[in-house]
Amino acid sequence: MLRSPAMRRHESSPVALVTGAAGFVGAWLVRHAQQLGWTIIGARKPDTPWPSLDVEWVDVDLRDRAETHALLRATRPRYVVHLAAVAFPREAAQDPLEALRLNYGALDHLLGGIQLHAPDARLLYVGTGEVYGPRPDTAPPSREDDPLAPPNLYAATKAAAEVRATLAAEREGLDVVRVRPFNHSGPGRPPSYAESSFAQQIAQIERGEREPVLRVGNLDAVRDFSDVRDVVRAYTLLLERGEPGAVYNVCSGRGWSIREVVDHQVSRSKTKPRVEVDPALYRPAPPEGSTLVGDPARISALGWTPRYRFEETLDDLLADWRSRA
Template sequence: MKLLLTGANGFVGQTMQAAMPCVPLPDGLDLRDRAALDAAIADIRPDTVIHLAAQSFVPASFENPRETFDINFLGTLNLLSALQASGFTGRMLFVGSGDTYGLVPPAALPVREEQPLCPRNPYAVSKVAAEALSYQWSQTGGFEIVMVRPFNHIGPGQSPRFAIADFARQIVETRLGRREPVLSVGDIDVTRDFTDVRDVVRAYLLLLTAGQNGEAYNVCSGVERSVRSLLETMIALAGVDARIRQDPARLRPAEQRRMVASFAKLQRDTGWAPEISMEKSLEDLLNHWERTLK
């Protein structure tokens, strides 16, 4: 089975390639270039597709919403069109985001797939639009598509643009004596639903075969954890003595103080459940930075 993977060079894409053989798009190919995409798909002739490629950094989506929409929505449309033009009859997994739910009241937690989608940033809007497009094609496009809404995931290889990876880097720099024992943080008293990226990849592969056509699935741990608790766990695992200092420049309006979701639908259709402990995820993340910084 030839699995085409878009976004193969990203955090999840690299983890996916480590898990099973995949065929990436040619280096430098831009999903906005329909002619180049058509040629690549016609050459690869995949049996299945996992569509990860996206502009996924929320602050960047506010800075350039048009680019975010062009990549995430029109790029998805180009991919679907190229697959159809090539005669593709397999299955595709479209990777959306748990951010599409928007501001969820505490009474509605844990979030289930029936929760209305109320996006509150350009990135989330682009993902809602691309998911709706994927649903439409799953009904009328001649091949099956399953959609996923992943929540926060962490693990080795994640960019330090994201908080937990950034904290891990700071902790390792402290342990190596490359910075003062003061960790710079933003608002760490919010809660989120974190899943190890390797468990996320396993869920994607199961859904590619066992997910129901046209259905959307949460991918999450089902556990509510504070960002502070993960930071404190990493400090303890690393054995460093460091002070936590809140940096006003790192503070962003956190409308969502609490978040946790349900993976009951995913488990019902695939049997999936998280397997990697949070301590293991954080330990592997620290070890990644130890190797990277030495």
Template sequence: MRRILVTGASGFVGGHLRGALRAAFPEARLIAATRGEEVTGWDEIVPLDLLDPGSCAAAIDIAAPDAVVHLAALAAVAQSFSNPVPTWQANLLGTISLAEAVRIRAGGAVFLLASSAEVYGLSFQSDRALAEDAAMRPANPYAASKAAADLAVGEMALRGLRAIRMRPFNHTGPGQADAFVVPAFARQAALIAAGRQEPVMRVGALDRWRDFLDVADVCAGYVAALQAAERLEPGAVFNLASGQPKRVGDILADLLRLAGVSPRIEADEARLRPTDVRQTLGDPSAAAQALGWRPVVPWEQTLASVLADWTRRI
């Protein structure tokens, strides 16, 4: 691949993916699509407004990509509950506009969609590891918007789009915003350790189990899919999961131990979801078989890196 366009390049995953792409495709031009956000380390930058189909078409014409990695999304579940319309506009309509521009204007370019394991939603109530054929039963506006986009891209694959749909489970790492559970814990722990917050941790539901990955493993999955694109069927779907769920309360305890603090734990109603599932668990065997992908980053290393990131920030 000579030219790879990445949306969401200024975001959490985008920053990590740039390095992974650089290592895997050293001869490729890496192109960041932005709405004016500051990005560094990319070979080219093109303007792109996902809510404007004309902007999507122009960006594809300028970038002339061999592959498009579509990361851009409104991804905070809590915000999707409070303001669902922008979530639907960006995640569904923006994805459709971009994918159609690629299908029509970029010929055989690969379109890799960063979907989400959130699309399975209430199917997780089975308490078994879900494979890619599990029913989509999204339980929040973010998940519903991603499920709709996932289905739309799958349909476009029937009309010539060389689509790959990736469904990563929860992932974290340095640079993630504190709207997500692990950095939310790490930020508070770092503040308490620095004496800049009273020794009280405000948390949501701790008796939940989540299938977590390091962001580096997710980026490795995206790279592996691009490398395998020539032999994949259009519309192929892959879970990226560890297959080993972790209790949220245990994650909190581990971060507090790493930070060396023992605060009081207080429940915060604002951090609870109106609809939730007890456990998420994914079956990653399809990605292992087709892409040769497996998570390799130790979880303790992931937590330490997130805590170190927040310690530096404050």
């Protein structure tokens, strides 16, 4: 287990171990937690570049039980935020067993290590709102006590991990809080996700790097989008105030069709590209519906409210891609 140079820890500040800290959400969580005065230990997959964040980095393969237990024994954190995952549905579909090893197996290893070496730690298990599955447009927003209907292998592995986390809380006495974030975006979002791909394409068109055609997939799908900066505030709030064993949606409660997302981003473009549906990107809506919107009432009761309108998120995302020339 390779570690970056150790940082001085402040005895009064909680120590948080963040898996997947080098990723999109992880980097935003690290920044926010540090503003709260927390000491962060960032766990990253070996051979992943260390982002320019002032944290203690630890290389660990979470698929390895012994390595994961050694990590918990060495760090003994107050909080553990488990973000590391195969997070893109197509990637999970290409290698389902690898998705299961990381999305389920890594969590099992973390829980075992916590039980042995940090039994007072609180684990925030970051799942996904996709476990509810899409619904008809007329259906009400998904609530935490609704039945799960994962529509793909990615969501199935995350649902299985949720069951494991629930068992740890109910049968093993561990302090576990589960969270189901719906779509979230913002600066740094990878281009494998639709709204970030659109922003990347627009920035490239504005620079003359590609033809003035915005290639899109199915524009009729409706998703619940939040700003990543609001989402990480929800995570720290749940670590501090969430009910042990409970599950919380993190979402806005409002659906955006992908067509609306495209229309907003094109309206901000300096070139006004032509929009074309690319058959390679098009995924037909499942028969059960194409809407996935959550109900944020439970986390709102803890005092969480979004600070960013999604229009602002999209504008910041486009500005980020424009800055990457």
